[in-house]
Amino acid sequence: SFEDVTLSRSSLGWWREIGVGQFASVYEARTKEGERVALKLWHRPVSEKTYSGSPPSMDTLTFMTEVSLLLAIARESSMLYQHKAHGLADVDGGVQGLRGFIVTELLPGVNMQQRFHSDDPVTMPLVRKWAKQLAALLAELHRIGVIHRDVKASNVMVLDATNDLNLIDFGLSLRSSGGPLEGKLTTHQSSLGVGVLGYMAPEVFRGDPYGTPVDVFAYGVLLSKMLRQAQPLDTRESLLRWLLCAPFELLPCAQQWSYAVFCQQCSVVPRRSPAELSSLVRWCCEHDAARRPRMADAVEHLKNV
Structure with a gap:
């Protein structure tokens, strides 16, 4: 399951967009401790729940799949870049719903x-x-x-x-x-x-x-x-x-x-x-x-x- 968190520019210091994909954008960000990280933020809302038996959206599927893979990689290999955190982010006060995010090490x-x-x-x-x-x-x-x-x-x-x-x-x-x-x-x-x-x-x-x-x-x-x-x-x-x-x-x-x-x-x-x-x-x-x-x-x- 994914923890609901409030993710804002203040919580990660600053963001600079470094890549855009079909489902998410990637930003360079800085934690409060000063560590530079990569933040992948989904464009559209992500939800763990489905309603009336409907299947999860492609955004939800891609988010959940990538999280599970990065966690597996972190457990089983040190060769590939590493997962640090993930969750559902209330980026804009709930206007667009909760969006998935993944934080990984930044590859310079x-x-x-x-x-x-x-x-x-x-x-x-x-x-x-x-x-x-x-x-x-x-x-x-x-x-x-x-x-x-x-x-x-x-x-x-x-x-x-x-x-x-x-x-x-x-x-x-x-x-x-x-x-x-x-x-x-x-x-x-x-x-x-x-x-x-x-x-x-x-x-x-x-x-x-x-x-x-x-x-x-x-x-x-x-x-x-x-x-x-x-x-x-x-x-x-x-x-x-x-x-x-x-x-x-x-x-x-x-x-x-x-x-x-x-x-x-x-x-x-x-x-x-x-x-x-x-x-x-x-x-x-x-x-x-x-x-x-x-x-x-x-x-x-x-x-x-």
Whole structure:
């Protein structure tokens, strides 16, 4: 259950918006003790109760799911960013109802999408480091039974001082009710299509049941983006990538087929990329989920990179 609290700018010192999502906004805030924290505040009211047998709203579901996942992560892993508090907040004197909030540690830095568009260069040694760290984070997430389902550049933080990575935003994540996930296709599968086109695995786009391989696919897509940041595609490679994207953009009536073609562009990486990383991109972006590696396999693959 969630404790009703009064959350105001005075109780957390000050707020500065640092991100906006579909269900909530994220603020940098400061506690009365002076600690800088991240505050995620839902846009719309959240309620533990349902009326007349009606199901809970999507806002309530996403809030309760994210809280339960962050509590599980706090209990079972020290690799991922940590939950500090949560509750239902009376932000505006009850005018809009109680809104869910979550307080976590503040990760000082920018997300990877912002880093890609900054003046700071992305070098190949940095790509190797990021490939290993992100693989390890996802392997740890899968070890404790969580599918992230929304792995993308904007959900990976690059820390200022060290260029280390951490995963954020577990609002769309799922957890196995039976504990750690086992195998490539898990008993805790879903056919709910969530995620972003381009990072979305083919089985999600088709509406098929899926499991941890969706995170593996998105990891491969993001690794290919890292490689293209370090070594931009030449003219021939850029043309090939455009040709693979074109059917999906131009043939909406044949999207099932064209998305399969579109997904092939994910594995287009610069020819001068390290062979170990190029092969990992292709392995992770396999159209058939059963042929993709587990994230633990990717960690092993990267040990000598």
